[in-house]
Amino acid sequence: MLKCLRSGRKLEYCIFVSSTFAGGRGIGLLTSPERAEYVAKLPAFTNATALALENKDPDPELSPLDFVHIPGKDMGVVAKRPIYRGDHLMSFTPAVVIDYGAFESLPLQDVLNLQMEVVDHLPSQMRGRYLNLSTHDGATSHVERVEKILKTNAFDIDLWDENEYGLFVVFPELSRFNHDCRPNADYWFDPSTLVQHIYATRPIAVGEEISLTYIDPLRTRARRQKKLQNVWGFGCSCSLCTQRSELTGASDERIEQILQIRTQLEDYTTSSAATPQMADLFLSLYQQERLDVLIHEAYAFAAIEWNGVGEPWKAMKHARLAIEYGLAAVGSKDQDVVEMQSLAEDPWGHWSWMLRTQKRMHWDRMRSIGASSRSSMSSRYHEEDEDEAP
Numbered sequence: 001m002l003k004c005l006r007s008g009r010k011l012e013y014c015i016f017v018s019s020t021f022a023g024g025r026g027i028g029l030l031t032s033p034e035r036a037e038y039v040a041k042l043p044a045f046t047n048a049t050a051l052a053l054e055n056k057d058p059d060p061e062l063s064p065l066d067f068v069h070i071p072g073k074d075m076g077v078v079a080k081r082p083i084y085r086g087d088h089l090m091s092f093t094p095a096v097v098i099d100y101g102a103f104e105s106l107p108l109q110d111v112l113n114l115q116m117e118v119v120d121h122l123p124s125q126m127r128g129r130y131l132n133l134s135t136h137d138g139a140t141s142h143v144e145r146v147e148k149i150l151k152t153n154a155f156d157i158d159l160w161d162e163n164e165y166g167l168f169v170v171f172p173e174l175s176r177f178n179h180d181c182r183p184n185a186d187y188w189f190d191p192s193t194l195v196q197h198i199y200a201t202r203p204i205a206v207g208e209e210i211s212l213t214y215i216d217p218l219r220t221r222a223r224r225q226k227k228l229q230n231v232w233g234f235g236c237s238c239s240l241c242t243q244r245s246e247l248t249g250a251s252d253e254r255i256e257q258i259l260q261i262r263t264q265l266e267d268y269t270t271s272s273a274a275t276p277q278m279a280d281l282f283l284s285l286y287q288q289e290r291l292d293v294l295i296h297e298a299y300a301f302a303a304i305e306w307n308g309v310g311e312p313w314k315a316m317k318h319a320r321l322a323i324e325y326g327l328a329a330v331g332s333k334d335q336d337v338v339e340m341q342s343l344a345e346d347p348w349g350h351w352s353w354m355l356r357t358q359k360r361m362h363w364d365r366m367r368s369i370g371a372s373s374r375s376s377m378s379s380r381y382h383e384e385d386e387d388e389a390p
């Protein structure tokens with residue numbers, strides 16, 4: 001612990017920097033002492049082998065990734081060789097972790113100064129990597145540079161602890177991926193190792209840019225554009241946003257229909273109009289929308305509906321597809337993936353078996369798809385129109 005600021009009588013926010021974390025890579029946090037203690041007990045800190053496979057800089061000879069200048073976007077990442085769906089792309093621990101709670105409790109200028117000190121105390125290589133990142137449009141002072149880098153590059157992270165506040169986290173090596181409303185890669189966070197993983201969610205051709213989505217992709221074009229402009233200061237030029245108006249109009253209609261059907265599929269009461277055919281339409285709308293990063297949810301809903309009418313083999317097929325897509329998009333610990341594994345193994349014993357026909361409701365065992373305790377994906381994709389990070 002390097003320094004603490006007290007807010008009122010109770011809350012205290014402190015700078016914690018470890019220069020030995022992850023084999024000397026280092027990490028800096030601005031958070032409460034209680035939360036720092038929780039973090040220090042995670043396997044990331046206590047298990048010597050937990051990070052053995054992580055934090056590997058891309059090998060210039062072997063890596064499929066090329067970091068290049070992209071017109072209109074500054075730096076970006078492109079594929080050097082064909083990439084297949086599910087291919088692992090990168091996995092790194094954070095450099096900087098800032099607790100949202102600090103913004104609630106301390107005066108803004110104090111938080112900005114503390115953030116700067118977190119960065120300044122990092123081991124020099126990590127500090128260099130952080131300060132080399134994009135500010136989007138430049139900075140006139142060091143404190144402003146640190147803040148703008150944070151705003152431009154931080155991910156929203158949920159630690160799955162008791163604390164109500166999320167975290168603003170920068171993984172410098174993962175910061176060069178640009179946004180696309182229909183991206184070909186996705187990321188998920190492991191709260192025990194503090195590692196953010198990036199995987200391809202569909203095949204990527206040589207020379208194609210590898211992208212992530214910074215926002216909930218289930219928004220109409222106008223809402224996506226507004227959000228990206230307001231938060232990141234750029235007008236999206238992805239293929240979906242720049243289609244002719246009749247095509248963007250059709251896309252917006254599909255998104256509206258997805259949102260309407262979703263409320264039926266999430267309703268496990270007798271008043272729901274959900275059917276397997278409705279779930280199939282839902283899945284088809286995701287496919288038409290090229291929503292590879294969310295399609296595991298559509299497969300999961302379809303698995304539940306087919307199981308709900310006593311069609312175990314169709315349920316199993318959709319559950320297996322939900323697992324396959326989910327492993328790349330949200331990881332093996334995600335509750336939707338775990339739920340689909342249990343359905344695929346034993347559809348007859350799953351809570352959804354005959355759910356829609358017998359009206360046999362076990363409320364305590366039901367949960368909605370996409371509402372699991374996963375990290376940034378869940379809040380990022382299903383929250384109200386609040387600020388998000390890439």
Ligand SMILES: C[S@@+](CC[C@H](N)C(=O)[O-])C[C@H]1O[C@@H](n2cnc3c(N)ncnc32)[C@H](O)[C@@H]1O
Pocket residue numbers: 072073074075076133134136152153175176177178179180232233234235236237238390
């Ligand atoms: C996380 S950084 C991505 C990497 C960044 N391009 C760089 O040079 O380091 C986010 C910033 O990249 C730029 N960016 C990302 N996606 C973009 C897009 N689709 N169109 C234009 N600029 C984009 C914006 O300046 C944004 O604030």
